[in-house]
Amino acid sequence: MIDVLEFFRIRFSGRPLLLSLALLAVALVVMRRTPLRPSPSSVRTASRALGGVGIASLLAYVALAVYYARDPHFFDYAEPTMTAIAWLFQLGQPIHHEADSAARYAHMYGPMAFIPHGVALRLFGPSIEASKWLGAGAALVSLFLLYLALRSRVHIARALALTGYCALLYLIFRNLTFWTRPEPLQLFCMSAGLYAATRGGIVASLVVGASAGVLLNLKITGPLYSLPVVALLYTRGGLRAVAIATVTGAVAAILPFVVFPNVSLESYLLWVRLSAKNGLLLATLRQNIEWAAFFLLPVLLSYFAHPREARPAASEDRWVVGALLAGICGTVLAASKPGATVYHLVPFLPVICYATASHLRSLPSGIVGDRAVLPGAMAFAATSVVLALVQVVSFLHTFAPRTAGNEVADLRAFVASHPGAVVEMGYGRDDRPTLLRPELVFRSGSYLLDAPAVQEHQLSGIEIPPSTIEAIRACRVEFWLIPQGQEPFSGPNRYPAMHLKPLFSESFRRAFFESYVLQGRTRYYDVWQCRTGAAR
């Protein structure tokens, strides 16, 4: 069964629009003898079924987020990066180091991708769970805020169902919306801004502005996400509200660079500029366009659900949908960068649900104006359920075995038996055992090498600089823990454009082998010690 789902996932999970259209075609063929407009009772039955799917998805999402947050293991290779850099930030070290720095961990994420995690680690103590709970908590709160925003447009049942559909669409991206990367924080900002914009008043402008500023400091594409929320604010509060939000947003965006001496705008922009030089992938662009069209289906269906003479024509709807389309177009392009993909569109999902709710607001129960709307909605829901199911099963199938490992205790025991020594995680060919590396950063306060960053730098044409090789030769790190049985620093760059080029250069590896010797092993890792220290 798992094999069948995995085959389906690999073969079809990237074609949501095609799947939906195929299902719609089948449904239309099956329903070709039905009347032009479905009867109120059949509309109500279908609506109840669709609502049930939404609520079930909501429950499944909450359960999965809590399950993930409770375990100290990571799923994605770049999650530990956020936690590790957040702790460095907490210790006063830079979030974005300079281009020729010995440490190699800078990413093109903005400072707010790390600062909230740093605060969480300070408040609750340095642990992987604290960082993971921040992601899961932000995602769950964002769903609640979305529900509140939707309630301003539709009644409880529809608001719950639409929140559930948002959760269902999140699940298509496995743990992306509650993992330890910027996405949960982006969703939180989007939902908070959306909810505030529906409330109106000066507080709305301040919250929308603050969320826009944080969005900009999470990813450089932040303003594209803010567009529809600002459009909503404009329709409710006019230009004055937008002006207040703009000023607030500018202050929020500048604040981290002014308040924290270890947050440098110059260094951040340096990494953004380098990453921007990587060009675009047309295959990814095509995929992004298909996903964007799929995500927008509910907005289209809810518009045509009304009888022709009663279709939504409110100025607010036009502004929000127009700004949403503009934001999506910009993001579709930006998300075609090597290494990026459709997940960059996920922060628009709360706004898409809101726009759908706005269309459904005046739709009486039991009435659908267009014959194709109901089968279209069913096709969209079925596609979403199938895609979410195969992705969640694949996620659990991969992640569940990892939870049995006790690498954290292994790492803590090694560090405890070597007090005062600088211990860091090195890399072999398999990423998985290295995902617990924040545990070492918590204890040593040092992070020389982040493989995802080195990979990104190499894609931008920047190899490991001489200063890093010098740090290796000088044994800045006394012990490197390498996944057991793997050759140190032997893995390739996994970006397709790099054609499996070695991630660590020959000169780096030579320096490592000349400076370190295999000294022993722990339960999960080989211990490589500096030759100078080993000789003592």
Added chain:
Amino acid sequence: MRSGDAARLWLVRAWWPIVPVFALLVVRLVYERACASPYELLPDVTSNSLYAWPLAMLYLGVHCWALTAYLVTAGGAGTLLPGLSAARATWGSHWPKIVFTVAVLALEYSPIPFWRLVGQTVLQCRGGL
């Protein structure tokens, strides 16, 4: 002038600068899929931001054109799935532009394995991976 008429007029005007160029691009992409790497299209052009962004904007622009054309047609016909006759009535003498655009998009979205097969059997080229 109704908003649908204005949009139709703009779409007709915008067709010439974007869709024929896009058609040429699609022919090149189809060749790439058949005879080169199907997932890393035009790597020499797309790896340079100077060329990649305008190309991507053209690619996206045609999709936006097609989406707007669909919305104008559906809005005019008053239904989510407008029939052929309703679409023809909406576009009048510009109907061939719609047919051409749909054909080009169909070519672009046709399955990659099909073009690999065409590459191997018809064009006799050895495609990279």
